Amino acid sequence: MLNKKLNTLKATTLFISLALLGCKTTAQEPAKIVENQNIVIAKNAKWSDKMALTLMKRHPESYMIxxxxxxxxxxxxxxxxxxxxxxxxxxxxPRYAAYVKNYVDILVQEDGSIKTYELEKYNIDLVLPGRLLFNRYKETKDNRYLVAMQTLKKQLEGQPRTTSGGFWHKQIYTNQMWLDGLYMGEPFYAQYTATFENGKNLDDVAKQFEEIQKHATDPKTGLLYHGWDSEKLMPWANKETGNSPNFWSRALGWYAMALVDALDYFPKDHPKQKELVGYLNNVSASLAKFQDQKTGLWYQVTDKAGEKGNYLEGSGSAMFAYAFAKGANKGYLPSKYKKLANKAFDGLTTKLMKIDADGTITITDVCAVAGLGGTPYRDGSYEYYVNEKKKDNDPKATGPFILAALELNR
Structure with a gap:
C-alpha cells in the first residue's frame, strides 16, 4: 500500500514538474509581448497611430519588424x-519613444560599435539607421551614439564613387548608383554635416542628386530609371546611357523622399537648395502624370498602366503621398500636390487596406523587394518587376504610410 502511494506521489510530482517545464518553455518570450497583446486601437484613432499600434502589437520588440x-x-x-x-x-x-530606443540600444554597444554592421561592405543601405542616433545623442549626450554616427560618416568618406563622384550603391555593385541609395545615404549625410560640421559637406550631398538626375532621367517622361551603371558594363545597362530598362515606383519613391528629407538641412540661402527643389518639382510633375485617376495610386512599373501583370502598388504610392504632402507643406511644391497626396492616401485606405476586428490594419499589394544584378540575377525587365513577390504590410509601405498620414493630418 505504501509503495502504491509513493508511486502515485512520484507520478504526481513528475506530472507537475513536466507541466512547469512546459509553462517555462512557452513563457520564454519577453513580458512586452503580453503587454502589446493588450494594445487597444480605437476606431477613431488617426491612421498614423493605427499603423504604429498595429506594428507594435504584431512585432512586440522593434527588432522584430x-x-x-x-x-x-x-x-x-x-x-x-x-x-x-x-x-x-x-x-x-511614451510607447513610441521606447519602441525606437529599444532598437537602437540593442544594437549600439557601450563602446559605440554597432552589432551586425560591417563597414567594409560599403553598403549604403546601412547608413540609413544612423538617422535614429541623432535624437538619442541629443537626449542623453551618451558618447556611444556619437561614435556610432562617426562610424557611419567614416563609411561615407570611404564609400566607393563613380569617376564623376556618385556613391556606389554597395561595394559589390561596382560603378552603380541606384535611386534607393539616395534615401539610404543623403538624409543622414545632410543631417550629420549640418549638425556637426556647420554644413561643410552639403555640396557633396547635392552632388549625389545631381549625378543621378543628370544620368538617370528619361528625357521623354521625366521619370528616373531605377539604376545607372556609369561604365555601362552590366547586362541590364543600356549600352548608350548605362540606365536600367524600367521605371520602378518604389525606386522613384525613395528618390522623392530623399529630396524632401535632405532639404530639411539645406538653408534657403544655400546655393544648392533651389536646385534640389527644382529636382523635386520635376520628378513630382512627371509622377503626377502617371497617377491612376480612379484610385489615386501608382502602378508597380510606373509608366505601364494596364499592361499584363502590372498592379497598383502600396509602397511607391505611400512614398509619393508623403513626398507630395511634405513638399507642399514646406512650400517646395505648389499646393495642388497636397490634393494629389490626399487622393493617393484615399486609395491606400480604401483600395489596399484591410482592417481586422481588433483594429489592426494591413496594406496589401506591396512589392517585397526588387533590385538589379546580384545572384540570382535580376535583369530589370518589366516581367521581373511585376513577378516579384508581394508582402502585406511590408515596412517599405508601413513607414511611409505613417509619414504620409502625419503630413496630411489624417
Whole structure:
C-alpha cells in the first residue's frame, strides 16, 4: 500500500514538474509581448497611430519588424522607426519613444560599435539607421551614439564613387548608383554635416542628386530609371546611357523622399537648395502624370498602366503621398500636390487596406523587394518587376504610410 502511494506521489510530482517545464518553455518570450497583446486601437484613432499600434502589437520588440528573428542593423527598421520618431513629435505617447530606443540600444554597444554592421561592405543601405542616433545623442549626450554616427560618416568618406563622384550603391555593385541609395545615404549625410560640421559637406550631398538626375532621367517622361551603371558594363545597362530598362515606383519613391528629407538641412540661402527643389518639382510633375485617376495610386512599373501583370502598388504610392504632402507643406511644391497626396492616401485606405476586428490594419499589394544584378540575377525587365513577390504590410509601405498620414493630418 505504501509503495502504491509513493508511486502515485512520484507520478504526481513528475506530472507537475513536466507541466512547469512546459509553462517555462512557452513563457520564454519577453513580458512586452503580453503587454502589446493588450494594445487597444480605437476606431477613431488617426491612421498614423493605427499603423504604429498595429506594428507594435504584431512585432512586440522593434527588432522584430519585417519578421526578423534576431536584432539586425537594417534599413527597413530604420524607415519605420524614423516614422515613429516623427509620430512621437505629434503624439508624445511614451510607447513610441521606447519602441525606437529599444532598437537602437540593442544594437549600439557601450563602446559605440554597432552589432551586425560591417563597414567594409560599403553598403549604403546601412547608413540609413544612423538617422535614429541623432535624437538619442541629443537626449542623453551618451558618447556611444556619437561614435556610432562617426562610424557611419567614416563609411561615407570611404564609400566607393563613380569617376564623376556618385556613391556606389554597395561595394559589390561596382560603378552603380541606384535611386534607393539616395534615401539610404543623403538624409543622414545632410543631417550629420549640418549638425556637426556647420554644413561643410552639403555640396557633396547635392552632388549625389545631381549625378543621378543628370544620368538617370528619361528625357521623354521625366521619370528616373531605377539604376545607372556609369561604365555601362552590366547586362541590364543600356549600352548608350548605362540606365536600367524600367521605371520602378518604389525606386522613384525613395528618390522623392530623399529630396524632401535632405532639404530639411539645406538653408534657403544655400546655393544648392533651389536646385534640389527644382529636382523635386520635376520628378513630382512627371509622377503626377502617371497617377491612376480612379484610385489615386501608382502602378508597380510606373509608366505601364494596364499592361499584363502590372498592379497598383502600396509602397511607391505611400512614398509619393508623403513626398507630395511634405513638399507642399514646406512650400517646395505648389499646393495642388497636397490634393494629389490626399487622393493617393484615399486609395491606400480604401483600395489596399484591410482592417481586422481588433483594429489592426494591413496594406496589401506591396512589392517585397526588387533590385538589379546580384545572384540570382535580376535583369530589370518589366516581367521581373511585376513577378516579384508581394508582402502585406511590408515596412517599405508601413513607414511611409505613417509619414504620409502625419503630413496630411489624417
Amino acid at each position: 519585417d519578421n526578423a528573428k534576431a536584432p539586425k542593423w537594417d534599413y527597413v527598421h530604420a524607415l519605420v522607426l524614423h516614422a515613429f520618431e516623427d509620430l512621437y513629435k505629434k503624439n508624445p505617447d
